[in-house]
Amino acid sequence: MTSPIRTERHGDILVVISDNPPVNALSAAVRQGLEAGIKEAQGDSAVKAVVIRCDGRTFFAGADITEFGKPMQEPALPMLVDMIEACDKPVVAAIHGTALGGGCEVALGCHYRIAVPSAKLGFPEVKLGLLPGAGGTQRAPRIAGVPLALEMTAKGDPIPAQKAKDAGLIDRLAGEDSLIEDALAFAGEVIGKTPLPRASLKEAKPDRQAVEEFRKKNARRFRGFDAPAANIACVAKATEVPFREGIEFERQEFMKLMMGVQSAAQRHIFFAERKAQKIDDVPDDVQKRDIARVGVIGAGTMGGGISMNFLSAGIPVTIVEMNREALDRGTGVMRKNYENTAAKGRITADQVEQAMGLLNPTLDFDALADCDLIIEAVYEDMDVKKDIFGRLDKTAKKGAILASNTSYLDINEIAASTSRPEDVLGMHFFSPANVMKLLEVVRGDKTAKDVLATVMALAKKIRKVAVVAGVCHGFIGNRMLMPRQVEAQKLLMEGATPEQIDKVHVEFGMPMGPFQMSDLAGVDIGWHRDPERIESIRDALCAEGRWGQKRQAGFYDYDDRRNPTPSPRVAEIIEDFRKKTGARQHDVTEQEIIERTLYPMVNEGAKILEEGKAQRASDIDVVWIYGYGWPVYRGGPMFWADTVGLKTIVEGLEKHGFDVSPLLRQKAEKGERFN
Numbered sequence: 199m200t201s202p203i204r205t206e207r208h209g210d211i212l213v214v215i216s217d218n219p220p221v222n223a224l225s226a227a228v229r230q231g232l233e234a235g236i237k238e239a240q241g242d243s244a245v246k247a248v249v250i251r252c253d254g255r256t257f258f259a260g261a262d263i264t265e266f267g268k269p270m271q272e273p274a275l276p277m278l279v280d281m282i283e284a285c286d287k288p289v290v291a292a293i294h295g296t297a298l299g300g301g302c303e304v305a306l307g308c309h310y311r312i313a314v315p316s317a318k319l320g321f322p323e324v325k326l327g328l329l330p331g332a333g334g335t336q337r338a339p340r341i342a343g344v345p346l347a348l349e350m351t352a353k354g355d356p357i358p359a360q361k362a363k364d365a366g367l368i369d370r371l372a373g374e375d376s377l378i379e380d381a382l383a384f385a386g387e388v389i390g391k392t393p394l395p396r397a398s399l400k401e402a403k404p405d406r407q408a409v410e411e412f413r414k415k416n417a418r419r420f421r422g423f424d425a426p427a428a429n430i431a432c433v434a435k436a437t438e439v440p441f442r443e444g445i446e447f448e449r450q451e452f453m454k455l456m457m458g459v460q461s462a463a464q465r466h467i468f469f470a471e472r473k474a475q476k477i478d479d480v481p482d483d484v485q486k487r488d489i490a491r492v493g494v495i496g497a498g499t500m501g502g503g504i505s506m507n508f509l510s511a512g513i514p515v516t517i518v519e520m521n522r523e524a525l526d527r528g529t530g531v532m533r534k535n536y537e538n539t540a541a542k543g544r545i546t547a548d549q550v551e552q553a554m555g556l557l558n559p560t561l562d563f564d565a566l567a568d569c570d571l572i573i574e575a576v577y578e579d580m581d582v583k584k585d586i587f588g589r590l591d592k593t594a595k596k597g598a599i600l601a602s603n604t605s606y607l608d609i610n611e612i613a614a615s616t617s618r619p620e621d622v623l624g625m626h627f628f629s630p631a632n633v634m635k636l637l638e639v640v641r642g643d644k645t646a647k648d649v650l651a652t653v654m655a656l657a658k659k660i661r662k663v664a665v666v667a668g669v670c671h672g673f674i675g676n677r678m679l680m681p682r683q684v685e686a687q688k689l690l691m692e693g694a695t696p697e698q699i700d701k702v703h704v705e706f707g708m709p710m711g712p713f714q715m716s717d718l719a720g721v722d723i724g725w726h727r728d729p730e731r732i733e734s735i736r737d738a739l740c741a742e743g744r745w746g747q748k749r750q751a752g753f754y755d756y757d758d759r760r761n762p763t764p765s766p767r768v769a770e771i772i773e774d775f776r777k778k779t780g781a782r783q784h785d786v787t788e789q790e791i792i793e794r795t796l797y798p799m800v801n802e803g804a805k806i807l808e809e810g811k812a813q814r815a816s817d818i819d820v821v822w823i824y825g826y827g828w829p830v831y832r833g834g835p836m837f838w839a840d841t842v843g844l845k846t847i848v849e850g851l852e853k854h855g856f857d858v859s860p861l862l863r864q865k866a867e868k869g870e871r872f873n
């Protein structure tokens with residue numbers, strides 16, 4: 199096999215070039231090639247300086263994650279970085295694209311760094327449940343100081359080249375189109391300069407206050423995760439002990455994380471998210487349709503949020519409402535949302551105007567005629583939706599994609615109200631639609647392959663994570679939510695309190711528990727609206743106007759700032775029902791709550807797989823991470839089930855009398871996993 203690394207001579211400069219698409223991950227072959235390149239430079243007196251650069255779209259984007267968990271081939275990355283730093287000829291990193299993780303560590307091992315202005319540097323390891331394990335936590339604070347090193351390692355967001363330059367992580371900015379020439383010139387300039395700047399020889403200034411403040415400020419964000427604390431500890435260590443000792447500490451912490459279940463879960467999600475884009479029977483190169491203008495029907499919360507995704511990506515939107523008041527209210531909310539984002543400094547005032555300038559609000563349904571994709575986002579009523587799709591069939595141009603944002607309803611039935619079911623599919627956004635990253639793309643029986651492929655590609659463009667779901671009630675996410683909510687209600691009857699159940703879910707890592715979620719979404723959603731008909735606790739709450747946060751009362755009482763407190767009235771209602779139904783009362787334990795609310799979700803996930811409504815278990819995990827805030831360090835419900843053990847899950851389900859999915863049972867019996 200040819201090496202992904204080649205060398206070129208430019209006078210007395212040796213250029214070591216990596217060509218390992220797509221992202222120049224530091225695979226064994228790349229590391230071996232780089233080692234050979236440095237040895238070549240060391241062994242040749244005619245070489246006076248070295249430039250390391252990459253072909254393709256980016257500088258090294260990190261260690262090769264696919265090698266994790268397998269026996270490490272020499273040279274290990276930390277040795278390689280040390281070797282580069284120890285080279286007695288100046289080594290210059292020439293950076294474009296993203297220097298990430300191990301790639302950034304290679305750059306910091308080099309004596310000098312030059313980058314194009316569009317380049318970014320970062321340590322995203324923490325997002326994989328890891329820390330920079332090739333000296334990054336020790337070199338970064340020595341070069342850039344403790345506060346920035348903490349930000350970069352423990353949060354994992356990359357920084358732009360200019361910021362890196364201000365912090366000393368980059369020595370010089372190259373021209374955007376002249377990196378190679380500028381890097382050669384830079385290398386030429388530093389030939390013979392002594393001593394060579396070696397990061398390991400610098401001192402990291404202790405900054406205990408910065409460490410404490412950083413910890414405190416981000417406590418909420420880091421809740422439940424192991425890796426941020428380990429990153430912080432390593433950066434702090436860099437200021438306390440000599441370099442070698444710090445490296446030793448970093449190694450130990452890295453290995454602990456690498457062996458742990460959290461990193462396995464986070465790496466699983468990294469690949470799961472990318473796999474989700476692939477549709478088994480749709481080739482990658484299928485010709486996609488052009489989407490130059492999007493139409494949205496309904497300017498309510500969902501319609502507005504959906505529109506914003508496209509506007510932000512520079513795609514014009516025609517939004518249609520039934521009356522002027524609703525239209526104005528809807529566009530007003532969109533503007534306000536943009537302005538709030540601008541007030542936080544995340545976008546500029548110009549960008550607000552640019553986005554809003556792409557919006558065409560109208561009362562004229564026929565204005566949808568020139569749209570390439572039309573998304574219906576009106577309320578959940580099959581007759582209304584069928585009527586709209588019937589009208590769309592007459593109005594939309596030939597080849598336009600017709601989508602419904604329904605969260606439960608049958609896409610096949612909706613499609614059948616048109617003469618072109620092949621152009622119809624579901625695009626289920628999650629509220630708030632401009633924020634939540636998940637998009638369930640619902641494939642009807644007749645949906646054309648190019649329609650699916652077009653929408654999946656478009657999802658990426660508007661920065662959503664899209665997952666394909668088959669037609670079934672609630673698709674993947676809401677379908678799995680149902681057994682959880684039902685069981686949570688039953689537990690109330692048997693002696694648990696809403697706060698007790700919610701607490702177990704929050705401690706598990708969910709952003710909120712089933713009852714907090716009900717209160718936020720609206721307890722009245724889907725209620726029959728007959729205050730006389732009281733058949734459930736929910737009916738009783740709704741009948742008294744306890745509709746959730748919007749009424750400052752639901753399963754909890756809320757103050758003006760929406761802080762919840764347990765409600766004595768709700769306790770009474772629950773007690774009443776317990777008496778009426780005569781449900782068996784017992785002490786509900788934390789473990790029982792897990793077994794009865796989370797195991798059934800896994801069971802439902804298995805049924806979804808069995809019925810072919812999801813392509814793969816990892817897709818289900820992606821839905822729950824990005825749509826419902828399942829803790830990423832537990833890898834999604836199906837991955838989590840693997841870590842619990844499928845046999846244990848089946849036993850738990852049987853103990854509580856659930857109807858176990860045959861697929862789940864089969865896997866448990868064979869000792870298999872979902873992922």
Ligand code: 3HC
Pocket residue numbers: 220221223256259260261262263264275296298299300301303322323326328329330331332334469472473
């Ligand atoms: N190792 C192996 N494969 C990788 C990879 C890596 N570090 N980074 C990306 N890939 C693969 C992806 O899986 C994907 O494969 P596919 O086409 O088969 O699905 C392909 O490269 C392209 O990736 P994206 O679709 O993500 O491409 P984008 O252009 O959208 O993004 C990127 C590029 C910003 C580099 C993004 O891929 C990314 O964030 N990669 C991960 C970077 C990272 O986490 N680096 C740290 C690794 S850990 C480490 O370095 C440990 C060290 O400290 C010891």
